[in-house]
Amino acid sequence: MTHLVTTLFLYAEEGAEHAVELADGGVLAQWAWLIPAVPLVMMFAIAFFGRRLPNRGWELAEFSMLFVAVYGVALFISNADQGVYYEGAIEIATVGSFVLEWGWVVDGLSIMMYAVVGIVGLAVFTYSKGYMEGDIRYTGFFANFTLFAAAMLVLVSSPNMLQLIVGWELVGLASYLLIGHYWEDHENNAAAIKAFITNKVADVGLFIGVIIVAVTVGSFRFSDVLDAVANADSALIEVAFWAGLMLFIGAMGKSAQFPFHVWLPDAMAGPTPVSSLMHAATMVTAGIYLLGRMFPLYQDELFAVDVKTIIIIVGAVTLLLTGLIALVQDDIKKVLAYSTLSQLGYMTVAMGAGAYTAGLFHLFTHAFFKGLLFLCAGSVIHAVHSNNMSDMGGLRKYMPSTFWTFIVGSLALAGIFPLAGFWSKDEILSSVSFDAAHGGGAVASTVLVVAIVGAFITALYMARAVYLTFYGEYKGEGHPHESPKIMTYPLIGLAALAAVAGFANMPGIYTGFTDWVGARLHVMGDHHAEAINYLLAGLGLAAAGIGIAAGTRLWRADRDTQAARDRFRIPVLYPLLENKYYIDDFYLRGIVNPTKGSIARATDWSNTYLLDGVVNGVGLGAGLLSKIVYGGIDQRGIDLAINATAAATGEAGEQLRHTTTGRVQQYAGALFAGAILLVVGFLILS
Amino acid sequence: MEFTDWISDARNIIFLVIGLAMVAAAIRVVSSPNVVHAALMLVVALAGSAAIFIMLGAEFVAWTVVLVYIGAVIVLFLFGIMITRAPTGRDSVRLDHERRWPAALIALAMFITISWATTETFGDKLVSDGVATANDLGAVLFDRYVIPFEAVSFVLLAALIGGIVLARKDPEQ
Amino acid sequence: MIVNQFLVLAALLFSIGVYGVLVRRNAVLVLLSVELMLTAVNINLVAFWAYLQDPLAYLQDVQFAGQVFALFVIAVAAAEVGIGLAIVVLIFRNRSSANIDELDLLKW
Numbered sequence: 001m002t003h004l005v006t007t008l009f010l011y012a013e014e015g016a017e018h019a020v021e022l023a024d025g026g027v028l029a030q031w032a033w034l035i036p037a038v039p040l041v042m043m044f045a046i047a048f049f050g051r052r053l054p055n056r057g058w059e060l061a062e063f064s065m066l067f068v069a070v071y072g073v074a075l076f077i078s079n080a081d082q083g084v085y086y087e088g089a090i091e092i093a094t095v096g097s098f099v100l101e102w103g104w105v106v107d108g109l110s111i112m113m114y115a116v117v118g119i120v121g122l123a124v125f126t127y128s129k130g131y132m133e134g135d136i137r138y139t140g141f142f143a144n145f146t147l148f149a150a151a152m153l154v155l156v157s158s159p160n161m162l163q164l165i166v167g168w169e170l171v172g173l174a175s176y177l178l179i180g181h182y183w184e185d186h187e188n189n190a191a192a193i194k195a196f197i198t199n200k201v202a203d204v205g206l207f208i209g210v211i212i213v214a215v216t217v218g219s220f221r222f223s224d225v226l227d228a229v230a231n232a233d234s235a236l237i238e239v240a241f242w243a244g245l246m247l248f249i250g251a252m253g254k255s256a257q258f259p260f261h262v263w264l265p266d267a268m269a270g271p272t273p274v275s276s277l278m279h280a281a282t283m284v285t286a287g288i289y290l291l292g293r294m295f296p297l298y299q300d301e302l303f304a305v306d307v308k309t310i311i312i313i314v315g316a317v318t319l320l321l322t323g324l325i326a327l328v329q330d331d332i333k334k335v336l337a338y339s340t341l342s343q344l345g346y347m348t349v350a351m352g353a354g355a356y357t358a359g360l361f362h363l364f365t366h367a368f369f370k371g372l373l374f375l376c377a378g379s380v381i382h383a384v385h386s387n388n389m390s391d392m393g394g395l396r397k398y399m400p401s402t403f404w405t406f407i408v409g410s411l412a413l414a415g416i417f418p419l420a421g422f423w424s425k426d427e428i429l430s431s432v433s434f435d436a437a438h439g440g441g442a443v444a445s446t447v448l449v450v451a452i453v454g455a456f457i458t459a460l461y462m463a464r465a466v467y468l469t470f471y472g473e474y475k476g477e478g479h480p481h482e483s484p485k486i487m488t489y490p491l492i493g494l495a496a497l498a499a500v501a502g503f504a505n506m507p508g509i510y511t512g513f514t515d516w517v518g519a520r521l522h523v524m525g526d527h528h529a530e531a532i533n534y535l536l537a538g539l540g541l542a543a544a545g546i547g548i549a550a551g552t553r554l555w556r557a558d559r560d561t562q563a564a565r566d567r568f569r570i571p572v573l574y575p576l577l578e579n580k581y582y583i584d585d586f587y588l589r590g591i592v593n594p595t596k597g598s599i600a601r602a603t604d605w606s607n608t609y610l611l612d613g614v615v616n617g618v619g620l621g622a623g624l625l626s627k628i629v630y631g632g633i634d635q636r637g638i639d640l641a642i643n644a645t646a647a648a649t650g651e652a653g654e655q656l657r658h659t660t661t662g663r664v665q666q667y668a669g670a671l672f673a674g675a676i677l678l679v680v681g682f683l684i685l686s
Numbered sequence: 687m688e689f690t691d692w693i694s695d696a697r698n699i700i701f702l703v704i705g706l707a708m709v710a711a712a713i714r715v716v717s718s719p720n721v722v723h724a725a726l727m728l729v730v731a732l733a734g735s736a737a738i739f740i741m742l743g744a745e746f747v748a749w750t751v752v753l754v755y756i757g758a759v760i761v762l763f764l765f766g767i768m769i770t771r772a773p774t775g776r777d778s779v780r781l782d783h784e785r786r787w788p789a790a791l792i793a794l795a796m797f798i799t800i801s802w803a804t805t806e807t808f809g810d811k812l813v814s815d816g817v818a819t820a821n822d823l824g825a826v827l828f829d830r831y832v833i834p835f836e837a838v839s840f841v842l843l844a845a846l847i848g849g850i851v852l853a854r855k856d857p858e859q
Numbered sequence: 860m861i862v863n864q865f866l867v868l869a870a871l872l873f874s875i876g877v878y879g880v881l882v883r884r885n886a887v888l889v890l891l892s893v894e895l896m897l898t899a900v901n902i903n904l905v906a907f908w909a910y911l912q913d914p915l916a917y918l919q920d921v922q923f924a925g926q927v928f929a930l931f932v933i934a935v936a937a938a939e940v941g942i943g944l945a946i947v948v949l950i951f952r953n954r955s956s957a958n959i960d961e962l963d964l965l966k967w
Contacts, residue, residue: 662966664959665783665889669792669881676795683803697860705868712872712895716879721888728891731872735898738865742909747929751901754933759894759940766887766944770951782882783960789881797874804866813860813909818926826923827930834927838934845938852945 022085022107022519028075029086029106035071035114036104036157039064039150043143050139058129061142065125065149069118076115079108080512083519087159087223097218103159105222108519109292109360113156113282116364119497120281120371121149123490127375128273130487131382141181141271148174152282156289160220161210164290168206168254171283172199178278179270191266198263202253209246212239222293226522229296229303237302244297244304247290248311255287255344258318262584264341268333268387272378275333280340280374281367288344288363291351292517299354299525309443312352312432316447319345321581323457327464328577331387332377335465339413340370342454346428349447353440355431356526357505357514362428364513365420365501369412372494376406379487380469383480389468396470398480403470405491410466412498414459414544422541423502425455429536430507430529438527456543463551471556507532697741704741708734719781721771725763732756743817865906872899886947886957890940897936904929 025032042064050057078084089103125145132141151174155167172195180192214220216235217228228236236243251257256264267279278284291298291311298304298311319342326338343366350359379402380395381387396403412419415426429451436444474480482488505513508531518524579585692698711730718724732755739748783789827835872895879892908925951957 657967660965660967662963664962665881669788672792672796672877672881676792676799679799679803683799692861692864695860698864701860701864705864708868709871709875712875715895716875716882716888716892721885724888724891728894731895732898735902738868738902739905741860742865742905744905744908744926744929747901747905747926747933750930750933754937755894755898759937762940762944763887763891763894766890766947769948770885770887770957781885781888783884786882789878792881793874793878796877797870800870800873801867804870805863808862808866808910811862811910813862813865813906814912816909816912818908818912818923823923823926823930827927831927834931838931841935842938845941849941849945852942853948 022083022521023078025075025078025084025086025106028071028078029084030088032071032075032086032106032157033088033104035068036150036153038067039146039153043146043150046139046143046146050143055129057139057142058125061146062122062125062129064146065118065121068114068149068153069122072111072114072116072118075106075111076516079111079516079519083108083515084111085519085521087521089159098214098220100162101160101221102163104157105159106157107521108515108517109289110156111519112360112364112517113289114153116367117149117152117156117282120367120494121277123494124273124277124281124371124375127276127378127487127490128271130484131273131378132271135271137181141178144174144177144181145274145277148178148278148283152286155286159222161214161222161225162220164293165206165210168203168250168286171278171286172196172203172254175199175267175278175283178274179267181270181274185269188269191263191269195263195267198260199253202250202260204250205246205248205253206250209243209248209250212243212246216243223521225294226296229300230522232300232302240297240303241306244294244307245310247294247297248307248314251287251290252314253287254290255284255348256318256341257287257314257344257348258321259583261318261322261341262580262587265334265337265580268331268337272333272374272381275337276371276374276378279337280370284340284344285347285363285367288347288351288359291348292356292360295351295356295524295526296522298351299356308352308354309440310352312349312435312440312443312447315345315348315350315352316450317345318342319349319454320450320457323454323461325577325580326461327457328574330390332380332389332392332465332469333374333387335389335461336370336373336377339373339458339461340366342458343370343413346425346451346454349451350428350431353428353432353435353444353447354526355428355435356524357517357528358424358427358431358526360517361505361513362424364504365412365424365498368494368501369409369419369421369498372405372491372498373409373413375487375491375494376402376409379483379491382483382487383478384476385478386476389465391476392469392474393472393476394470394474395480398474399470399482401482401488401491405488405495406466406470408495409498410462412502414462414548415455415540416544417537417541418499418502420498420500420502422537423506426532426537426540427505427507427529429540430533431527433533433536434527434529452539452543455540456547459544459547460551463548464555467551467555701738701741704734704737708738717782721767721781722764725760725767728763729756729760732760742813743815745817746820746823862906862910865902865909869899869902869906872896872902884958884960886950886959887944889959890943890947894936894940897932901929901932904932 042060046057046060050060053059075084084106086106087103088106089101091099091101093100125142128142128145132138135141148171151167151170153167155164155171158164158167176192176196179195180189182188183192210220213225213236216239217225217233219225225236253260264279264284268275270279296303298308322338322341322345326335326342329335329338343362347359347362347366350362379399380392383395383399383402384392386392408419412421415421429448432440432444432448432451436448440447503510504516505511507529511528514528576582693702708731711727711734714727715724715731718727732751736748736751736756739745739751876892876894876896876899879895880889883889883892904925906925908923908929911925912922947957950962954961
């Protein structure tokens with residue numbers, strides 16, 4: 001089923017898109033179903049005979065990522081040349097009026113995700129070969145990791161909501177398996193379960209949203225839903241608010257927005273490559289992807305525009321609160337985890353402000369520099385054998401490659417010109433300000449302020465991380481050394497991308513990225529800036545600069561002694577931040593323990609006495625009934641009749657056998673008598 | 687037909703005499719205490735049947751009866767009687783059963799049934815007066831009835847062999 | 860001569876033969892009674908031939924069926940007597956008695 005779209009004309013808006021012509025992608029698009037299929041097949045291959053290979057399965061995983069990267073880049077180039085739209089599907093079943101399909105979408109959004117997953121995945125897989133060397137479950141790790149890659153690609157290539165859910169759940173499974181990779185330690189198991197359960201709670205929203213939309217529109221396909229939006233379908237308008245809200249709740253779970261953010265920091269229990277690929281670059285962006293996929297539902301005037309207010313508030317809250325927690329973390333991975341939460345908040349804010357391109361652009365750049373930062377952290381952890389920054393210090397002497405790439409990543413994250421983060425963060429700020437002027441009102445203005453403050457906080461905690469890790473004196477016991485080339489080369493690669501990725505979308509100069517992700521069947525209707533807003537760019541840069549300066553002042557000169565730390569202990573704020581606002585405690589005591597305790601006991605009682613009682617009663621009744629039937633009817637009645645018949649037959653035989661006397665004359669006599677009787681009978685009758 | 691009309695035919699008188707003789711002899715066959723007497727009374731009955739055949743015009747059958755039946759079968763019987771007699775001469779064992787009335791009853795019922803059936807069916811129908819010569823019989827026997835004829839010869843062969851096998855002494859003695 | 864007189868005579872002889880078969884205890888006498896029955900049958904057959912023959916249709920195919928059948932009966936009777944007596948002799952050799960009542964081994 002190929003949709004060939006020749007021209008889409010859009011109504012002129014301020015800074016709106018011009019007419020977009022989409023190509024059908026040719027052979028590349030038709031075979032694009034290989035993109036999720038190859039990693040899936042490789043996963044099975046690794047699982048079945050990975051152990052026997054010379055690299056114990058890594059080569060299969062690397063091949064699958066290489067394939068996806070090359071294919072993704074090829075599609076990317078094709079899309080950059082001329083926007084591609086292709087949707088292929090295979091019908092699996094028909095249930096009532098719903099058609100279940102498995103398909104693959106090749107449009108601007110999906111291609112961008114393919115490229116990101118492929119490139120970052122390739123870098124991380126290559127890095128993992130060195131990082132996971134000697135691990136007891138090496139092959140299993142790569143099998144799970146490839147499963148994740150396949151699942152993520154299924155998610156981003158799905159043309160319908162059901163397949164999206166399949167991919168969604170599978171990445172959740174892969175996340176569980178990988179977070180619990182070191183399952184010998186019970187805390188890691190708990191972290192894996194926490195991630196899974198938190199996601200599952202949020203998924204209720206996702207399911208309800210999907211159900212509402214599918215029942216209203218009559219189809220699971222995204223293109224059908226967005227067609228309904230474009231045609232101002234009245235049934236969908238009625239339910240749009242709740243559908244949009246529910247879908248956003250689902251997105252909040254996967255993208256770890258407040259209050260569903262609690263699982264991400266604990267997910268750092270998994271190996272660092274996992275944290276890099278899944279919990280920074282790709283899996284957590286699935287929620288943002290969903291919002292991007294369903295964007296017209298939120299953007300169109302008649303539909304779920306009110307939900308955007310909720311979205312932007314949630315994003316801003318996440319952005320600020322989690323950024324603050326990052327300031328007090330000792331574990332370097334936790335710092336980066338809270339940073340990821342904060343940046344996801346930025347993306348959510350962008351989506352809430354109606355900035356489709358800005359949010360996806362930040363997703364794009366964040367994948368590179370955050371993925372890079374995690375890999376650097378892993379390199380450091382690998383060398384020092386500890387996650388805690390209090391065991392580090394002065395490492396720039398021992399690990400130059402790691403140091404410089406970490407610097408590049410940090411500057412990109414902080415939003416320093418001309419690195420990638422500057423461009424994407426600036427895009428978000430200008431979108432929020434546009435929204436503030438055009439309907440977002442006071443909320444958007446507040447959020448704008450929060451975002452700028454967030455830039456300051458981001459720079460501050462990253463500076464802290466840099467100084468505590470790489471400057472000062474080495475406080476640990478080991479002998480730190482630079483990581484092997486197989487780990488440092490991916491770092492360099494990602495650093496290069498983190499440096500130049502921003503140039504893909506420079507308002508007023510070159511806005512290729514806008515066109516690339518705008519290559520979709522339907523109108524997104526988001527605003528694109530005509531030129532750089534120098535005021536906002538300057539404010540953002542200034543905030544970042546102040547943050548770096550403050551960080552240098554506070555932490556450059558090895559202030560991380562216990563005495564120094566005590567001086568910074570602001571009485572109420574620090575304990576609050578260190579305990580993560582007591583949210584985890586609230587969840588544990590308010591929700592988990594009552595469920596485990598009283599609710600579980602109540603359900604157990606009702607199950608044992610009420611439900612089981614009914615079942616047992618039925619069983620006893622059946623037993624009694626069968627006893628009656630057996631004893632009374634079967635034994636006495638039926639058996640009696642049968643036995644009597646048998647006895648009668650036996651008796652008859654017993655008596656009749658006396659007729660065989662063995663005497664011929666008696667036989668002859670009987671013969672003659674019988675013959676006479678027969679003849680007489682015939683004569684009488686005839 | 688009235689009895690007087692029937693008896694006026696001379697042949698019927700002869701028939702009556704012969705018939706009575708035959709019946710008397712037959713009764714003696716089945717009731718005589720002496721085995722040899724029984725066999726000899728059968729001779730009388732058979733002779734009477736041969737006379738009946740001649741009266742009916744079946745010469746060849748009549749003389750065949752005399753030759754085969756009286757000449758061979760009865761002799762065979764006498765030999766059999768001789769062999770199976772107790773060495774002490776006259777038989778001490780009763781030749782008849784104790785209870786004879788069931789047999790008499792059956793015999794009587796049989797006679798009544800058959801004669802009633804035939805009387806009902808044939809009534810007063812007459813017998814034809816033709817005579818069949820041996821010539822006629824021979825022509826038919828070897829023409830139309832040759833297959834049963836050969837079959838009977840096989841039967842006789844089988845009986846011959848069977849008889850010899852049965853009655854000979856065991857080879858090892 | 861009417862047919863019936865011969866048929867009744869034959870019936871009488873047959874019945875007497877039946878009586879003899881059922882009453883006599885000596886095996887040879889039983890066979891004797893069987894011979895009597897067969898004689899009666901012969902009389903029947905020839906009487907029927909005499910009744911059925913058509914003087915004008917002389918020498919036709921089924922003209923002599925009665926007589927021919929009577930001849931066959933005689934032949935078979937002779938064979939049967941031969942075998943029967945052989946068996947009786949054998950039994951007598953084993954048991955020194957021709958009493959049928961003692962031959963009741965095939966009983967219940």
